[in-house]
Amino acid sequence: MSKLKIIINKSYCLTLIASFFIIDINAQLSGDPGEIIAVKAEENLKGSDYAISIEGSLYQLIPLPYSNQGEYIKHEGKSIYINKRDFGESRISIENTSLVDLNKEDSDRAYKESKIIKETLNTYTRNIKPDFNLIKPVEGIISSRYGKKRFINDKPRSPHLSLDIAAPEGTTVVSPAKGNIILVGNFFYSGNYIVIDHGYGLLTSYSHLSKVSIEENQIVEKGQKIGAIGSTGRVTGPHLHWTVYFEKIRINPELIIQENFLKKLLLNQK
Ligand SMILES: [Zn+2]
Missing domain, CATH: 2.70.70.10 (Glucose Permease (Domain IIA))
Known part of the structure; x- marks a missing residue:
């Protein structure tokens, strides 16, 4: 009985760690309005996507619109937060x-x-x-x-x-x-x-x-x-x-x- 309990706890812990990791990745995708951000390109890039090689790795460039400040935008499944900025x-x-x-x-x-x-x-x-x-x-x-x-x-x-x-x-x-x-x-x-x-x-x-x-x-x-x-x-x-x-x-x-x-x-x- 006690053995089983440990196993359950372990997998629960792993799930917790994994979900924190995913949340963390999403939280890092952010930028200023009018900025371009570089995101590591996935292998299954569609033909229309523009992937550019920077220092030996392929990246996808994503433009962040001015009009969505303080909101998340979706870009091919990725969620990106656009910071609020005061441009005067x-x-x-x-x-x-x-x-x-x-x-x-x-x-x-x-x-x-x-x-x-x-x-x-x-x-x-x-x-x-x-x-x-x-x-x-x-x-x-x-x-x-x-x-x-x-x-x-x-x-x-x-x-x-x-x-x-x-x-x-x-x-x-x-x-x-x-x-x-x-x-x-x-x-x-x-x-x-x-x-x-x-x-x-x-x-x-x-x-x-x-x-x-x-x-x-x-x-x-x-x-x-x-x-x-x-x-x-x-x-x-x-x-x-x-x-x-x-x-x-x-x-x-x-x-x-x-x-x-x-x-x-x-x-x-x-
Ligand atoms: Zn002008």
């Missing part, structure tokens, strides 16, 4: 109220354009494989960071999920990585605007350019000129509004242009 706020005033409260013609135009842009940003191709070693698209002063809550003339707007880099009109803007130009146009909000597809769900966009030096369907190399800083569209001064998308999620551009970005991901490896 920015308040601007635009005197020309026709740019804020749009008339019918402008709002129709902006609506049509937003559909074209949205469609473009859903592009997922595999012709180019990104190295996740992006360079800064322009030298300048950071004038607005990722994540700021925005108010225009004191009215709340959607958060700023891009990086603003201010530089004199005409300053050269380059592609931060190899890519295919998938959209070039002039839009109500964005002015002269470019979208680059770097492959595997990594896309970047460039707003308010004074000049565009490339064409749609053109392949550009890292560091190649794509245009120049300007103040076209709805802006308060010459700057680049730069957005980085990974798997349709806007991520924090300042994180991805860090030197040794992929190696740094391993320091936070979950």
